[in-house]
Amino acid sequence: xxxxHSSTSxxxxxxxxxxxxxxxxxxxxxxxxxxxxxELYVDLRRRGFVRIGLPSTFRLRxxxxxxxxxxxxxxxxxxxxxxxxxxxxxxxxxxxxxLIRSDPSGFALNIRKKLEQLGFRIEAGVRCHRGxxxxxxxxxxxxxxxxx
Numbered sequence: 001x002x003x004x005h006s007s008t009s010x011x012x013x014x015x016x017x018x019x020x021x022x023x024x025x026x027x028x029x030x031x032x033x034x035x036x037x038x039e040l041y042v043d044l045r046r047r048g049f050v051r052i053g054l055p056s057t058f059r060l061r062x063x064x065x066x067x068x069x070x071x072x073x074x075x076x077x078x079x080x081x082x083x084x085x086x087x088x089x090x091x092x093x094x095x096x097x098x099l100i101r102s103d104p105s106g107f108a109l110n111i112r113k114k115l116e117q118l119g120f121r122i123e124a125g126v127r128c129h130r131g132x133x134x135x136x137x138x139x140x141x142x143x144x145x146x147x148x
Contacts, residue, residue, distance in 0.1 A: 010129040021135035022067045022095040030067035031089045034082035055085035065089040074102035101131040
């Protein structure tokens with residue numbers, strides 16, 4: 001019997017969704033953190049994204065990443081830990097995508113509140129076979145810093 005949705009196609013769907021929602025291109029520098037971040041990192045590298053890094057190997061002195069990618073399962077503490085690894089590397093107009101691999105009822109609201117505290121605005125949420133992908137942008141965050 002033919003399976004319509006193999007694990008490879010599910011992974012491809014998640015990666016396609018993340019790329020689309022964050023407008024990730026080969027020119028963008030991005031950082032990936034959280035559970036399964038290595039898997040996402042490898043998938044992106046296979047697609048030709050070479051300016052991708054993990055927090056353990058990607059130490060930057062200033063915020064230069066255009067995209068932050070976070071994968072979490074079911075713990076808000078896990079999300080906060082991954083966000084703490086990604087946030088210092090993000091630029092003033094960065095995009096962020098969070099892949100939530102568990103039942104996101106209520107959990108996604110806490111993530112939204114935390115992202116809003118950091119100046120992000122949720123732009124989209126897409127349900128995939130592997131969970132929910134939320135994307136958020138920091139538009140005009142640099143202008144807010146200048147005004148402060």
